[in-house]
Amino acid sequence: MNTFFCAESSRQAGEDIIGSGTNYPTYIFVECPTPWAGNAFESKSIPPNLQALVAQVKQSQLRVRFLLLAPNQSQPTNGTKVLIFDQEQGVLSRGYQKYEYNLASIEQVAGVVEQYLVGEKPDCAPETSETRDIMVCTHGSHDKCCARYGKPFYREASAIVAELSLSQVRIWQASHFGGHRFAPTAIDFPTGRYYGGLDGDSFKSILTRTGDIECMNRVYRGWSILPTSMQVLERELMLMHGWDWFDYQVAGKIIKQSFNNSTIKAELTCKTPNDSIYTYLAELVRDENR
Template sequence: MTTCAIASREQAEPLAATAATARTWLLLEQPGPWGADALTASRLDREAGRALAAAGQGTGVRVALIRRPGRHADLGGAPRRRVFAAHTVPGRSWVRTWWTTDPASCAGLDFAALGRGEHGGVGEPYRGDPLALVCTNGRRDRCCALLGRPLAEELAASGGAGVWEITHIGGHRFSPTLLVLPYGYAYGRADAPSVKDVLASVRRGRMVTERCRGRSAWGRPGQAAELAVRELTGEDDAEALTLTDPVEPGPRWSVVVTHRDGRTWRVDGVTEPGAEVAASCGAVPGPQPREHVLAVSRLG
């Protein structure tokens, strides 16, 4: 049986502008097995999981569970869990971290403020290696387990202190997929050499456009627009570009991209049916929307 990842590759489905949208990520360590809906189908207390999911609704905060690569012991009790909060809007990106023995307490955070990029002093600044979060939840999609877990283990074995497995970042058919923080760029069809290049670039404040799905701070038209300007100009400074997402939803869109040196571009595009593939294993194949850039025009 052809997997969703194989089908997507065979159709040469573009990776650009397919990243999940989240201005802020809240990541809670949860060892042990994960179910398809990991917040309520893991060893995390189910009520706490429901409260976390509800707290993030409409705030721009996306909640996910993480764990270290390797064997996943079914741990009982209340071990200390690592928590990360990361805001991904250019010029205001940050990562905070702390430990907790009470995961339910995370539902009491000010999610609206976190979504706006206001951490309120929670935790402390994270100063470690860039976070490489590889999607591995096989209960959600088998491609994430078959392709994601070996990648996560290889990266960790090579000394990647910032490598974690994550429950869900969307785009199973692009497995192996990963999210890189602090900047929030997502990547697909990844392998260890390409991820190591990405992480080396992030350490220097740079990003890599190859295999990039987009920056999670933006909606999909914005992701397409940013990547188009980066391809045109060769700009790789992760924080150099900001943009205005289109206000009105619709098949045609226009996004203004601004460089911090004052240069601006208008990117015009259209949302259109893309490759006829299944969004995930077991789903019915259908045309997957894609963002097609029509023109990039220099404004100033």
């Protein structure tokens, strides 16, 4: 029996996980019963019209990430929930805007999503509640690390949220979104920040934005609104500014890069809640050992 787990190997090696938060402007989460296939949208509960839409979007090379969510037992819905997160428009951003729809069945998902993607107003009205949605990968049929580390952490995270009485925070089980060797791994919306190697203490700090900010050196994978090559710069600024950084609006761009991307000149601008604006320039050199 193969007992090797890449996540354990990564932790033992002290691998730096920054720069692994994939960069997408749009995420679409569809509630779907488990079990899921290794390729989530080939699962038996996915109707043909939704499979066709996902394939069409992929072929068109639109930067849209489709993922599944297991039904949330703590907040059940009669039907199928769809969560769409679109990156905030404008030069500076704090993350994503949420659009939440409750549909009668999963067969209706493709039509609503297609309307949304072409810029039409979907036939159903969105939910208007403000929530914080944390997606934990538990997709064991894709990679065993996601089940081995993701499922226990999902239960622990749910218990912590209940203990802290954070009624606006929802914990979800999600299909695979990359980084199984960093399991347990999660995405925190609406900010769109990726985390890995999580435990109870670091999760409490992330939830409450208190405690030692240095834990981000270990668990922060990066911010999805930024190119992966710039995420290490954002982490350094986070460590410099502390938890206040999470209230800043940010924009980042690559000014210049070498032909093989081994050296990058990057610019990151942030705006504080009191409207102070700071711009940072950095030269980033690729670690050839990674």
